[in-house]
Every structure is written in C-alpha cells, then in structure tokens.
Amino acid sequence: AQTVTQSQPEMSVQEAETVTLSCTYDTSESDYYLFWYKQPPSRQMILVIRQEAYKQQNATENRFSVNFQKAAKSFSLKISDSQLGDAAMHFCAYSFNFGNEKLTFGTGTRLTIIP
Amino acid sequence: SQTIHQWPATLVQPVGSPLSLECTVEGTSNPNLYWYRQAAGRGLQLLFYSVGIGQISSEVPQNLSASRPQDRQFILSSKKLLLSDSGFYLCAWTGGPGETQYFGPGTRLLVL
Numbered sequence: 001a002q003t004v005t006q007s008q009p010e011m012s013v014q015e016a017e018t019v020t021l022s023c024t025y026d027t028s029e030s031d032y033y034l035f036w037y038k039q040p041p042s043r044q045m046i047l048v049i050r051q052e053a054y055k056q057q058n059a060t061e062n063r064f065s066v067n068f069q070k071a072a073k074s075f076s077l078k079i080s081d082s083q084l085g086d087a088a089m090h091f092c093a094y095s096f097n098f099g100n101e102k103l104t105f106g107t108g109t110r111l112t113i114i115p
Numbered sequence: 116s117q118t119i120h121q122w123p124a125t126l127v128q129p130v131g132s133p134l135s136l137e138c139t140v141e142g143t144s145n146p147n148l149y150w151y152r153q154a155a156g157r158g159l160q161l162l163f164y165s166v167g168i169g170q171i172s173s174e175v176p177q178n179l180s181a182s183r184p185q186d187r188q189f190i191l192s193s194k195k196l197l198l199s200d201s202g203f204y205l206c207a208w209t210g211g212p213g214e215t216q217y218f219g220p221g222t223r224l225l226v227l
Contacts, residue, residue, distance in 0.1 A: 033213065043203055045159075045218035052213075091158060095216075101147055101209045102174070103216055105158040 002027045004094050006106035013082045014114050020067075021077045021109045023092030033095040034068065034075045035103070038088040048090070051075065079111075087113045117142035121206050121219040128226055134179075134193040136222050138206030141187065146208040148189040149216065150181055153203040165189060201226045 003026045013019035025034070036048040051059045051068050059066050063083075067076045079086055092106040118141045128134060140146050147166050151159040161174045163181035171181050178197050182190045189206060206219040 035215065037218075043153075043221050043223075045205060045207075045221075047215055047217070050215055101212065101214065101216060102149070102161055102164055103151075103159070103207075104161075107158045 002029075002094055002096065002104050004092050004104050004106040006092055006109050008109045009107070010110045010112070012112040012114055013079075015082055015084060017082055018078060018080045019082055019111065021079070021090050021092075021111065023075045023077070023106055025073050025075065025092070025094050027073070027094065027096065029096050031096075033101075034066075035093040035095070036064070036066070036075075036077045037091045037093060037105075038086070039091065039108070040085075040088040045091075049077065082113050084113050084115065087111060117208075117210075117217070119206060119208055119217060119219040121204075121222050123222060124220065125223045126225070128196050128224065130198055130226055131195050134191070134196050134200070134224070136191040136204055136206075136224075138189040138191075138219055139187055140208045143187070143208070143210055145186060146210060148183065149207040149209075150189065150191050151205045151207065153205065153221075155202070159205065163191070196226045198226050200224065 005024045032053045034051045037045045038048050049061045049064050063080045065078045089108045091108045093103045095101050095103050120139050149164045150162040153159050165171050165183045179193050204222045207216040209216050
C-alpha cells in the first residue's frame, strides 16, 4: 500500500523568508501524481501545486515550487517570500494513475508565519 | 466553471440518530466523487469513492454508507451514529484520469 510521510508536524518562518516542507512517499508504481494542498483555518482544502511523476522538471506555481526526487521518493515544497496567508496546515498527497485518482494524504505540517 | 457544494456546513447529532450529508457538483458531467473524513488534528482518510451513478467503492469498513443517485450527487449516510463518527467530512471531485481533486467546503459533524 502507498504511504505518505510528513516528518515535520510544525514549521515556522519569518514573513518574506523562504521555507521548505518535506514529504516522502512509498510506492511500487512508476506512473503517479503528487500534490501539495493547504488547509487554512476555514478547513477548505486548496490545491497548491501538483507534479506528474513522468515529468523530470520540477513544478512551479508563482512563489511555490517543488523538489521532486523520484528515486529517493521525496517531494518537498518550497515557499518563497512567505506571506501571512500561507499560514495553514499543508498536506502532501499521492495519487496512483489507475483511473479512480484516490488520494493518500500525509499527516500534515502546520506552518506558522511570523510577522 | 465547476463548483462543489456540501451541506449542511455544521451538524450536531445525538448518538444513535441517522445521518445524511449531501454533496453536489456543478459545471461538469460524469465526475469521480469522493468522501473523506478528517479527525481533529489529523490527515484525511478516504471513506468512499464513486466513478459513476450507483457505483460505490468503500475504503474503510465502518458505520457509514454512500450513495450516488444522480451523476453529480453524492450522499454519505448512517442509520445510527456513533461518537467516533464525529469529524470533518469533505467531498471532492475529479474530471477523470490524471486530473486534480477539488474539494468542497466540508461539513463539521459532532456526535454527542
């Protein structure tokens, strides 16, 4: 079974600084997707960024970028120029491309932004 | 554009009472639909998913059931709630293979 591990329950960063959140996963598949979602206090799950495993290029989305290391099964999220709105629970998730797109989530990292 | 709705937003129910949570998606057809539960301070656990009308797959055996009576409607039910059913329930959809899951606003359920 696939598992997703987030080893940092909590992280904090000064506003405008850069922070990296870690995620590792375990799978025997070669074709899959990885995601970072954030959950602010409203508890709405919001997509931050996604990565297709077959792509070697790391995904970027404005201030957000990932470091995808397929061989190491590592998928970290880098947030540049941290903003107060980035304060949230951040979840790493995995989806195997099998047609039903079920997501397996990590336990999350609570990110605090220090003004 | 597509939108996903869930109701109610908050629900307080006594132990042993029935449950019905509803999720609807607008702006798309034949979506894959999902129910997740999030216990306090925890990640999301997939409960059920559906790839079409009347097609339900259960991930975790428990006190809950799901139904999909219409293409864009997904219902989570229980005949008798347990204290352990308390949590935050999220519905999600995707348009098909390889596509991102998008989540509804969630329902907070408290069983007393």
